[in-house]
Amino acid sequence: MVDINELKMIATQVRRDIVRMVHKCQSGHPGGSLGCTDFLVALYFHHLKHDPGFNIDGPGEDLFFLSNGHISPVWYSVLARSGYFDVKELGTFRTLNSRLQGHPATHEKLPGIRIASGSLGQGLSVAIGAALSKKLNGDKHTIFSLHGDGELQEGQIWEAAMFAAHNKVDNLISTIDVNGQQIDGPTDRVLSLGNLRAKWEAFGWDVLAMHGNEMEDVLRVLEEAKQRLGKGKPVMILMKTNMGHGVDFMMGSHHWHGIAPNDEQLQNALLQLHSTLKDF
Incomplete structure (x- = not known):
C-alpha cells in the first residue's frame, strides 16, 4: 500500500502516459481512460491483493476484470x-505485433490480462463466473470489475445482474463509470439510463456512490464496499467521473471518447500533467 499523496502522483503520471500513448499511434480512447485513472490507481496500488508475477488463474489473490x-x-x-x-x-500501444492491442486480448499473453474485452456487456458475466469459481475453490478473495455507463444499454448486463443477486454472489464488487458520455453523445440523449441506484437495488444489489475523481473518496468507498461483502448480495459502486479528467480541453466532452490529440494538443495536455515518475 502507498499513501494518498503518492497515489495522486502515480495518477498524474498515468494520465501523462495515456495522452502520450494515444498521441503516438494517433488512435485510442483517452476520455474514459483519464476519467477512470484515480479508480484504477487506488485499486492496484492500495486495495487489490494481487501478484504482478501473474498466474492467469489467480489463486489466492483478488482479480480485476475490465469490461x-x-x-x-x-x-x-x-x-x-x-x-x-x-x-x-x-x-508500442496499438502498433503492429504489439501485446498492447487497442482492446485487451489474451492471445498476446500480456501479464495482467485474463479475458479479451471491449465487446461491451460481457465483462459482468465473466466476473460473476470468476466469483463463483472462487467460492467453489474455497478462496476468500474478491472479484472486481469495471463497466461504462453506456455499456448498461446492453441487455446481457441485466441478465447478469439478475443472476448475481439470485445466486448471492457476495464476493463481487462491480463499478460503473458514470460519466454520462458515450461515443455518440450524452447517454441521456442516446438512451437514458434512468435512476441507476433504483435499478440496481431493484435487481438485488447493494449499491454505493463514489466521486471517482477524488482519490480520498475512491479509497473510502472501496473500503466500505469490501466491508459489505459476504452478506448475501453483490456490491455495485456508481462512480461519478468526468470524461477526460485532468486535461481541461477534454473534460466533459464525448468528442474525446475515441480520438487522439494532435501535436499541439499533446503539449497542452502535458503542461497540465507534470511528470511525477519517469516517462516511458
Whole structure:
C-alpha cells in the first residue's frame, strides 16, 4: 500500500502516459481512460491483493476484470507502473505485433490480462463466473470489475445482474463509470439510463456512490464496499467521473471518447500533467 499523496502522483503520471500513448499511434480512447485513472490507481496500488508475477488463474489473490475494454490505455499504464511488464512497452500501444492491442486480448499473453474485452456487456458475466469459481475453490478473495455507463444499454448486463443477486454472489464488487458520455453523445440523449441506484437495488444489489475523481473518496468507498461483502448480495459502486479528467480541453466532452490529440494538443495536455515518475 502507498499513501494518498503518492497515489495522486502515480495518477498524474498515468494520465501523462495515456495522452502520450494515444498521441503516438494517433488512435485510442483517452476520455474514459483519464476519467477512470484515480479508480484504477487506488485499486492496484492500495486495495487489490494481487501478484504482478501473474498466474492467469489467480489463486489466492483478488482479480480485476475490465469490461469497457476501450479504456485500455489507463489499464496498461497501471499494470506497467505496478510491475506487470516493462513501462517502456507502453510506447508500442496499438502498433503492429504489439501485446498492447487497442482492446485487451489474451492471445498476446500480456501479464495482467485474463479475458479479451471491449465487446461491451460481457465483462459482468465473466466476473460473476470468476466469483463463483472462487467460492467453489474455497478462496476468500474478491472479484472486481469495471463497466461504462453506456455499456448498461446492453441487455446481457441485466441478465447478469439478475443472476448475481439470485445466486448471492457476495464476493463481487462491480463499478460503473458514470460519466454520462458515450461515443455518440450524452447517454441521456442516446438512451437514458434512468435512476441507476433504483435499478440496481431493484435487481438485488447493494449499491454505493463514489466521486471517482477524488482519490480520498475512491479509497473510502472501496473500503466500505469490501466491508459489505459476504452478506448475501453483490456490491455495485456508481462512480461519478468526468470524461477526460485532468486535461481541461477534454473534460466533459464525448468528442474525446475515441480520438487522439494532435501535436499541439499533446503539449497542452502535458503542461497540465507534470511528470511525477519517469516517462516511458
